[in-house]
Amino acid sequence: MTRRAASAEQFEQRVLLSGTTQLASVNTAGVVGDQPSYSPAISADGRFVAFYGYATNMGVDNPNLLAQIYVRDLQTGVTTVASTDSNGNPPDHYGALYPSLSGDGRYVIFVSNATNLVPDDTNGVSDVFMKDMQTGITTRVSVDSAGNQSNAYSVQATISDDGRFVAFFSAANNLVSGDVNNAGDIFVHDLVTGETRLVSTASDGSAGNFESVEPTLSGDGRLVAFRSTANNLVPGDTNAVPDVFVKDLQTGVTTRVSVSSAGVQSNNLSQTPTLSGDGRSVVFYSYSDILVPGDTNSAADIFVRDLVTGETTRVSVSSTGEQGFGGSYLADISTDGRYVSFQSDSSNLVNGDVNGTSDVFVHDRQTGITQRISVMNDGHGNRYGSLLAAISGDGHSVVHFSYERALEQGGDSFHRQIFVFTEHAPASIALSNATIPENRQVGATIGKLSATDPDPRERLTFSLVSGPGSTDNASFALVGSQLITTASFDYETKNSYSIRVRVTDSVGLTYEQTFEISVTDVNERPVIAGFDTPVTYPVGHAPLLLDSNVTVADPDSADFAGGRLTAKLTQNAESSDLLSIKTFGGVTLSGSDVLVGGIVVGTFSGGSGWSALAIELNSNATRARVQTLLRAIAFSSSSSTPSNLPRTVEVKVTDGDGGVSAPVTKTISI
Structure with missing residues (x-):
């Protein structure tokens, strides 16, 4: 009509x-x-x-x-x-x-x-x-x-x-x-x-x-x-x-x-x-x-x-x-x-x-x-x-x-x-940034939306809408033209998100566009857990395992190639004190080589007195092998009359990507 x-x-x-x-x-x-x-x-x-x-x-x-x-x-x-x-x-x-x-x-x-x-x-x-x-x-x-x-x-x-x-x-x-x-x-x-x-x-x-x-x-x-x-x-x-x-x-x-x-x-x-x-x-x-x-x-x-x-x-x-x-x-x-x-x-x-x-x-x-x-x-x-x-x-x-x-x-x-x-409908939508590092807090700003419209002096509004490409809309929100997160993203779980945005002009004409939001990988540090229960070393005793239940995890590294595992005494150490690797759980030594299950995972050095025990890890150092190795660290003293002051041992691990775990400590009573 x-x-x-x-x-x-x-x-x-x-x-x-x-x-x-x-x-x-x-x-x-x-x-x-x-x-x-x-x-x-x-x-x-x-x-x-x-x-x-x-x-x-x-x-x-x-x-x-x-x-x-x-x-x-x-x-x-x-x-x-x-x-x-x-x-x-x-x-x-x-x-x-x-x-x-x-x-x-x-x-x-x-x-x-x-x-x-x-x-x-x-x-x-x-x-x-x-x-x-x-x-x-x-x-x-x-x-x-x-x-x-x-x-x-x-x-x-x-x-x-x-x-x-x-x-x-x-x-x-x-x-x-x-x-x-x-x-x-x-x-x-x-x-x-x-x-x-x-x-x-x-x-x-x-x-x-x-x-x-x-x-x-x-x-x-x-x-x-x-x-x-x-x-x-x-x-x-x-x-x-x-x-x-x-x-x-x-x-x-x-x-x-x-x-x-x-x-x-x-x-x-x-x-x-x-x-x-x-x-x-x-x-x-x-x-x-x-x-x-x-x-x-x-x-x-x-x-x-x-x-x-x-x-x-x-x-x-x-x-x-x-x-x-x-x-x-x-x-x-x-x-x-x-x-x-x-x-x-x-x-x-x-x-x-x-x-x-x-x-x-x-x-x-x-x-x-x-x-x-x-x-x-x-x-x-x-x-x-x-x-x-x-x-x-x-x-x-x-x-x-x-x-x-x-x-x-x-x-x-x-x-x-x-x-x-x-009156012309908006013609396109742009997003100033479409990437976000993983593990950012909820509410983090990703970028700012803008749109082109052939008509001058338009008042444009943006919204997230359902349709093709709107799979991940629920993980985002719009505050005005700012695109923000409603979730914290983990690169290893999912590294690409799809959203659908609509721009509406002052008389209701619209244009819709799909955007891919990329999550960038951030090197996440390894995590050592369970290394917190104090132990007692009897004088003259054989090397004492510090913790046979300690765990280690690394969310974004399959192995620790190029990394290092260190343990050192940080309080009340004496020259007679020794941190060593004990044959335990499949861990053996051959010279300076450290083996787990018969496979060389690295080389060790130090451990006496104030010198840190350091294990340089190679590509065979999987998470499971490093965890086994961590459970094999032991303390002993060669002195028959060691000081009875409690020792503090600090352990940390570095992955091959440069991520360093937060140090964990344990108290050793003598």
């Missing part, structure tokens, strides 16, 4: 907070149209903009200044003439007006009085046509189910997002059988089956007894909303003013939606509805002051009716909920119903609105924030007013017209032109 197209003046498409503005009413070479352009429509994704204009330099010979329909592809920069027959010939009379676009921009609907766009167009009135921008085929859709032309004019056409259904107003009485109400009606033409249905009817199928106008479709074409002065479409319609209705083409049920949340009918006219693409919400403006409590401004307001909950809310309010001082009109709504665009004469919806003329606003129904988007590049409201707002299906682009912006953007005259302000 095309987002509502304005009917005249110069237009600008603008995103909610920031972005880039470009002139859309230009030819493929980028030259601005030399005559005014009007009534833009925008595809659901904001890529295509359609409009009609009178220019002579837009790609079609137009000496008579007839209105032509153009489609601008904002992605490729190509501008294409759409108001042609299937062979590419332009209309012969009156030109073409009021385009509407399918959701993907493939199909363009427009109105024309031309007689040469399709064969056998002899009714002499305006018809509704559809142009397939892929195939070039032009089809007349304001026909009956058999393909016969109408006997009166047809206008106000709109197409569903999927391109299957076209709703339009027609004064004809021959499009369906039994059309005898002598009033204009709303019809829906199915482009797949060719069927044309009268839809401005009551739930029992009876036609409205007065005129129905301004149709709009849900994205799938199931629902059609319209304004009608008929009083027989629903029971209890006694207010004698135009109301807004929704017809469910699947169930046939017709519902009046310009009512309060309690179902009370309006006391003044309601008009110009637009259905959200998902079919849940209808936005319209009304002069009624009883649709919501506290409506005391005596002016038109914008209302949204939730078709699921039955709630009616007023959205032409400030961010604090204050009602506007002036009237608000011509609203449009995003596909999901979150964003509503509208024009307003109010000066109190935002701070600093002192330009004294109409502006265009967007209200975010989720956050409650209302923003004025029809402002100059320097932030000031323009002097000539902005009108006729429309919003793209994704809610991030808005169209409206403003003379002053046309001149800002390089127009060389006061011609009305189309402008596009596009």
Whole structure:
């Protein structure tokens, strides 16, 4: 479904907070149209903009200044003439007006009085046509189910997002059988089956007894909303003013939606509805002051009716909920119903609105924030007013017209032109550092996130999200843009972690990226444990094992090649004292070589008196062998009368990577 197209003046498409503005009413070479352009429509994704204009330099010979329909592809920069027959010939009379676009921009609907766009167009009135921008085929859709032309004019056409259904107003009485109400009606033409249905009817199928106008479709074409002065479409319609209705083409049920949340009918006219693409919400403006409590401004307001909950809310309010001082009109709504665009004469919806003329606003129904988007590049409201707002299906682009912006953007005259302000999603995320040494404390900062966004002045926020690559998100957290740890990492256990980060801009556009966080290896020192129980050496006794249960561990070394095991007396030592290696647990000596299980694990030296016992370890010195060796260290004294002062022995081990254990000590009583 095309987002509502304005009917005249110069237009600008603008995103909610920031972005880039470009002139859309230009030819493929980028030259601005030399005559005014009007009534833009925008595809659901904001890529295509359609409009009609009178220019002579837009790609079609137009000496008579007839209105032509153009489609601008904002992605490729190509501008294409759409108001042609299937062979590419332009209309012969009156030109073409009021385009509407399918959701993907493939199909363009427009109105024309031309007689040469399709064969056998002899009714002499305006018809509704559809142009397939892929195939070039032009089809007349304001026909009956058999393909016969109408006997009166047809206008106000709109197409569903999927391109299957076209709703339009027609004064004809021959499009369906039994059309005898002598009033204009709303019809829906199915482009797949060719069927044309009268839809401005009551739930029992009876036609409205007065005129129905301004149709709009849900994205799938199931629902059609319209304004009608008929009083027989629903029971209890006694207010004698135009109301807004929704017809469910699947169930046939017709519902009046310009009512309060309690179902009370309006006391003044309601008009110009637009259905959200998902079919849940209808936005319209009304002069009624009883649709919501506290409506005391005596002016038109914008209302949204939730078709699921039955709630009616007023959205032409400030961010604090204050009602506007002036009237608000011509609203449009995003596909999901979150964003509503509208024009307003109010000066109190935002701070600093002192330009004294109409502006265009967007209200975010989720956050409650209302923003004025029809402002100059320097932030000031323009002097000539902005009108006729429309919003793209994704809610991030808005169209409206403003003379002053046309001149800002390089127009060389006061011609009305189309402008596009596009909000871009963030394009990439960077992390200042993606490595962390192992064993850092919980809460350690890894790095700072940043992102690139084509739009200036964006406020970006970061979050960890689930999805591909989010395996290890739970081990991290974000504090603002700082990535921190929620766990302490061990290199030997796991040395690579995957996280998924999302950056969100000020209007909710996002980009996601996966990062690999590497844990770097830190040489962890060996650990000696259990060497703390005091022992007693009997005088004259054989060498005494210091500890047969001591253990040694090294988290990141498989062996102790190039390391050293030392034991020394640090307190009250005498020259007769001796630290030695005792044959025990498979430990033997051969000269200065030390063997464990018959394998040389190193060479020893020292150990007497104050001289430390040192064992230089080789590549055979596995953790288990070093532990066995440590358990074989013994103390003795060659003196028959040694001092009875307690000795203190200190043991430590160095691994081959340079890690040194914390020294452990033991007390030896004599």
